[in-house]
Amino acid sequence: xxxxxxxxNESIQTLQETIKGRALIAFSGGVDxxxxxALVNKAIGxxxxxxxxxxxxxxxxxxxxxxxxxxxxxLNHRFIDxxxxxxxxxxxxxxxxxxxxxxxKKFIDIFERVAQTEKLTYLVQGTIAPDxxxxxxxxxxxxxxxxxxxxxxxxxxxxxxxxxxxxYKDEVRKLARSLRLSISERQPFPGPGLAIRILGxxxxxxxEIVREACYIVEQEIEKASEQGKMTLPWQYFxxxxxxxxxxxxxxxxxxxxxIAVRAVESIDAMTCAFSNIPxxxxxxxxxxxxxxxxxxxxxxxYDVTNKPPGTIxxx
Amino acid sequence: MVKIYVIDNGGQWTHREWRTLRYLGADTKIxxxxxxxxxxxxxxxxxxVLSGGAPRIGLENKLGNCAEYLEKASxxxxxxxxxxxxxxxxxxxxxxxxxxxxFGRVELTLLTSDCxxxxxxxPVSTVWESHNDEVTVLPVCFIHLAESKDCKIQAMAHKxxxxxxxxxxxxxxxxxxxxxxxxxxxxxxxx
Numbered sequence: 028x029x030x031x032x033x034x035x036n037e038s039i040q041t042l043q044e045t046i047k048g049r050a051l052i053a054f055s056g057g058v059d060x061x062x063x064x065a066l067v068n069k070a071i072g073x074x075x076x077x078x079x080x081x082x083x084x085x086x087x088x089x090x091x092x093x094x095x096x097x098x099x100x101x102l103n104h105r106f107i108d109x110x111x112x113x114x115x116x117x118x119x120x121x122x123x124x125x126x127x128x129x130x131x132k133k134f135i136d137i138f139e140r141v142a143q144t145e146k147l148t149y150l151v152q153g154t155i156a157p158d159x160x161x162x163x164x165x166x167x168x169x170x171x172x173x174x175x176x177x178x179x180x181x182x183x184x185x186x187x188x189x190x191x192x193x194x195y196k197d198e199v200r201k202l203a204r205s206l207r208l209s210i211s212e213r214q215p216f217p218g219p220g221l222a223i224r225i226l227g228x229x230x231x232x233x234x235e236i237v238r239e240a241c242y243i244v245e246q247e248i249e250k251a252s253e254q255g256k257m258t259l260p261w262q263y264f265x266x267x268x269x270x271x272x273x274x275x276x277x278x279x280x281x282x283x284x285x286i287a288v289r290a291v292e293s294i295d296a297m298t299c300a301f302s303n304i305p306x307x308x309x310x311x312x313x314x315x316x317x318x319x320x321x322x323x324x325x326x327x328x329y330d331v332t333n334k335p336p337g338t339i340x341x342x
Numbered sequence: 343m344v345k346i347y348v349i350d351n352g353g354q355w356t357h358r359e360w361r362t363l364r365y366l367g368a369d370t371k372i373x374x375x376x377x378x379x380x381x382x383x384x385x386x387x388x389x390x391v392l393s394g395g396a397p398r399i400g401l402e403n404k405l406g407n408c409a410e411y412l413e414k415a416s417x418x419x420x421x422x423x424x425x426x427x428x429x430x431x432x433x434x435x436x437x438x439x440x441x442x443x444x445f446g447r448v449e450l451t452l453l454t455s456d457c458x459x460x461x462x463x464x465p466v467s468t469v470w471e472s473h474n475d476e477v478t479v480l481p482v483c484f485i486h487l488a489e490s491k492d493c494k495i496q497a498m499a500h501k502x503x504x505x506x507x508x509x510x511x512x513x514x515x516x517x518x519x520x521x522x523x524x525x526x527x528x529x530x531x532x533x
């Protein structure tokens with residue numbers, strides 16, 4: 028079995044031996060990067076700087092949450108608003124792999140800039156096993172290029188450190204609990220963020236739509252689980268589809284966007300089964316999305332695909 | 343400590359096989375499928391898992407050095423998915439593109455109750471699949487162990503050697519008795 032205490036002690040020791048200078052950690056505020064930051068912080072203290080990049084594709088209220096996490100952990104941190112840069116880099120881009128590569132590369136560009144100004148030598152990432160497995164290479168097919176793998180240039184000045192490379196999410200959560208981190212049960216959120224929950228071009232307008240839809244799905248599912256109507260799924264969110272459908276709004280024809288609701292049960296993200304959301308909860312979600320986003324969304328569908336053949340996210 | 347290595351044929355779940363073996367207390371390591379048999383011999387492995395992978399065994403006949411392992415090994419070998427299909431072809435059976443490829447949840451039915459690999463596994467259970475090809479002809483030196491609705495040869499075992507083939511994936515969480523099957527394989531390797 029996995030022994031979190033042993034892992035923590037061993038990796039702090041290895042990190043102390045490996046990291047000689049100052050390091051930067053790519054900090055999203057999710058379970059992986061937060062655990063990683065806690066480990067490296069224990070190992071090298073304030074020689075570590077946590078850098079959070081706001082890509083413009085974060086969820087509602089996420090910026091404040093991430094700032095709070097960094098502060099409550101006592102991390103030396105920087106918050107970089109790069110949303111304009113990201114929106115312009117993704118203009119007219121519709122291919123999911125191209126989106127992921129552009130986003131990944133931009134992260135590295137930003138980290139290298141920070142590293143140069145602050146004289147940092149190491150880049151720490153919370154990469155876990157599914158990230159590099161699905162990113163492929165040699166014999167292994169590329170399912171999707173994860174931003175923290177596919178965005179890495181062949182030659183990078185920064186030295187890469189990935190202490191969680193061989194772990195899966197369930198193991199990282201065990202570390203988080205053992206380290207008493209408040210984010211231990213946070214649901215996974217992909218590095219490219221909402222950009223890969225917008226099928227087709229990730230414009231500012233479409234980001235606002237999917238951001239609100241994701242917020243509604245999260246709120247309603249969390250409420251239903253608190254009320255004991257269902258157990259909290261492993262991951263739950265909304266996807267904005269690139270098709271339009273016909274509807275009727277107050278006796279008038281509507282022609283609008285479609286939102287897909289996705290909720291899955293998993294342990295490690297390598298396989299998943301879709302969640303059985305009770306029909307009254309689905310009903311509430313559907314109503315609230317089409318009423319709140321009435322100007323753009325007039326249809327909601329529920330994704331009933333397992334992994335395989337699907338993946339958890341749509342892109 | 344029992345030493346069971348995982349041969350990586352490029353599968354999405356190769357690393358899961360390594361994790362499962364590690365959790366069961368085995369000394370384990372992932373090796374590329376180009377590793378010469380001599381190295382396995384020198385390291386005195388007690389067993390081998392041939393992972394699945396993207397190569398289409400139904401369409402091509404090569405899988406790294408897997409042929410050499412099957413030819414020379416006296417220790418137990420568990421072939422999974424592509425590893426299983428390759429094993430069937432190596433012993434004179436065949437693998438072809440599936441009429442109905444299976445992805446995700448499938449019901450597995452055991453055809454025999456006395457295979458050590460399926461000890462403490464119920465006659466019908468849920469397994470997780472991901473394959474475009476399948477074994478279409480069972481090699482004459484193998485026993486047919488399990489089937490599903492759309493794929494006949496889900497599991498097989500060599501009649502004399504401790505070699506097993508599974509079309510489904512015992513290494514993933516969603517296969518209900520997957521860990522039990524790995525526990526059984528570890529016991530087979532210990533003996």
